Amino acid sequence: MKKLLLIFVFTASVVVPLNFVYAITQTQISSEVQIVCPDSYGNWYSGSGTIIDSKGIILTNKHVVTDQYGDIISACFIGFVSSANDEPDFGAKDNYNLAEVKYYTATSDMDAAILYLANPTNKIYPYINIWNSDSSKLRLGDKIEVIGYPSIGGSTITYTSGDFSGFGSKSDGTQNYLKTTAILEHGNSGGAAYNPKGQFIGIPTMVVSGPLNSLAYLLSVNSIKSWLSDVLGSDYKNAIIDQTPSVQELEKNIQADIAPPKLKSGGFIDYNVINNTKNKKSYIRYNLLISNIQESGTVTKVYYYFGRNKSVDPLLGGSVYSVPVGKDIQIPKDFLLRNNGTSYLIIKLEDDSGNISTPIINSWQFDDAVKVGIENSIYNQALLKYKKANEFVFNKYKGLFVRNNKTIWWVSPKQKVRYLVYQESLPTTFVRDTLHNWFWSNWGKPISTGILSRKLNSKPKNVWGHLLVEYKNDESGLADARCGEGCYINPKDGRLIYLGEMVNYKKSGKGALLTIKSLVVDIPENDLNLIEPLGKSNDNYKRIKWAKDHNQLPLYIFKQ
Secondary structure, eight states, X not given: OHHHXXXXXXXXHHHSOTTOOOOOOHHHHHHEEEEEEEOTTSOEEEEEEEEXXXXXXXXXXXXXXXXXXXXXXXXXXXXXXXXXXXXXXXXXXXXXXXXXXXXXXXXXXXXXXXXXXXXXXXOOOOOOXXXXXXXXXXXXXXXXXXXXXXXXXXXXXXXEEEEEEEEOOGGGTOTTEEEEOSOOOTTOTTOEEEOTTSOEXXXXXXXXXXXXXXXXXXXXXXXXXXXXXXXXXXXXHHHHHHOOOOOXXXXXXXXXXXXXXXXXXXXXXXXXXXXXXXXXXXXXXXXXXXXXXXXXXXXXXXXXXXXXXXXXXXXXHSEEEEOXXXXXXXXXXXXXXXXXXXXXXXEEEEETXXXXXXXXXXXEEHHHXXXXXXXXXXXXXXXXXXXXXXXXXXXXXXXXXXXXXXXXXXXXXXXXXXXXXXXTTSOHHHHHHHHHHHHHSGXXXXXXXXXXXXXXXXXXXXXXXXXXXXXXXXXXXXOSSGGGSOEEEOTTTOOEEOOGGGSSTTSOSHHHHHHHHHHOEEOOHHHHTTSOBSOSSSHHXXXXXXXXXTTOOOSSGGGO
16 A cells, blocks of 8 residues: 555656646737837837737736836837747838827836727737736745746747745835746836746736845736726726727837847946147047947947936937947047046937937046046156155155155155155045055055064064065965054054054045054155155056056146
8 A cells, every 4th residue: 555655646746746837828929029119209118018808908017118207108019929939020111010008007006007909900819818817826936937028038039937935015015016036137027927827927027136136026917907996997807898099100110120229248438538738628538339339230329418417318418429330439529527526428329220228327536537647647746856766865764654745655665666645635545545455456465565473473673664464374364363454563663553454445544544644754855856756666657657558547637
């Protein structure tokens, strides 16, 4: 009996597994459509939808048929497929598949819309019966299957699946939604989600991301039916079916290319700084290589804006530039750089099919410029005044932080040159970033000095005035002590100062600057000019030289 029982249980587990999932059917594939909606500003919005009645009634998300200003787009193009490897067919020119947006939700906790296909010949469409579905019967761990037209899935219908992860909650406004681990992307919105029995249970709507992972949310079929009941009454099903569309012809034509241009992964907007020697002002000039753009057609226009307002739509508040065929994009205007705050270049790209990209934003920050701009200016002035290295003067100030005319330098014992630490025209973050790099970055390694814990304990005088990084006695890694972050031995009194922990990127640099100011020694200008500034055998020099060679060094911004 035991043997027979084991065989029976095994057989049952094969025939009826706990989370058995029905394969996506041909009807489900044929009932899933791609929706493409053109707004009044030249933009195209793409999503998915499900036919829910043989007359050609389509269920989707409201945000699929909403433009960037929150207005409803009245009519959309509809693409059909008859198999999983078909690309959507939107109809022929002068006879496109058009649908009118008839109903849409009006509250923030719902996101649904219903469209009606223009159907003058009373064509019978394949459809999904959503009326008998009940999403409340889902159990945690049930499999959920999703189909639609995500942007990363190319032009064909795309399938993903995941687990039912729970119901939404009223506290965060998701009480009308179902949670799932199924993967969603832009373009999945408005599509279909099915339970293990192949029943429609919701619309893929959004993804909520956390610090580590994300969850997808489906607008439940129960909440959709409840919304329709509130709007149309208890006989909402027949009320929906009895409606007829009144679709006006769209002025735009649908095209094979419905994907807007976008930056490739790793793509970037490059810039050069133009220093005008006549008016003593610095400008920025932007360019974008075609090789950095993902686009199946040709980019024909660029809408652009440069200024302090990050929210400007360049279509409305910017300028337009026609791109020569086959050429890289160079914004035709040079923009004046200012000496504070952040400025933004915002562009939108339009291709030869009329598709317009989402905004591409590139920020230019004053704080980033001062790191090389003011630094370079100060070093240039110091080099003009520098006479000749004097060993006696160097030994007198070796390892000290010295100050002359409100400028603080550090005299490096290893490099035998002086490095800029701070001047009043610089932000305190310059102190933080500079010392942090001296302790930790690749170009800082020649500046800082490694020391083993047992040697540091005795504070040998040959490392006084050095920027030190403490290592374990067996040289296996950094010490656990505070000097593992970096420290400094004051040559005046041998005091150990933990500068490293004052200049990590969680700090502003103010604490480090106050500490350094308490250590500074005033130096006469004649002595200062006998210690070489910067030098050429270190990466401080190489970094500034690179910025010069690549036209990224503003010379006049700080004098405006």
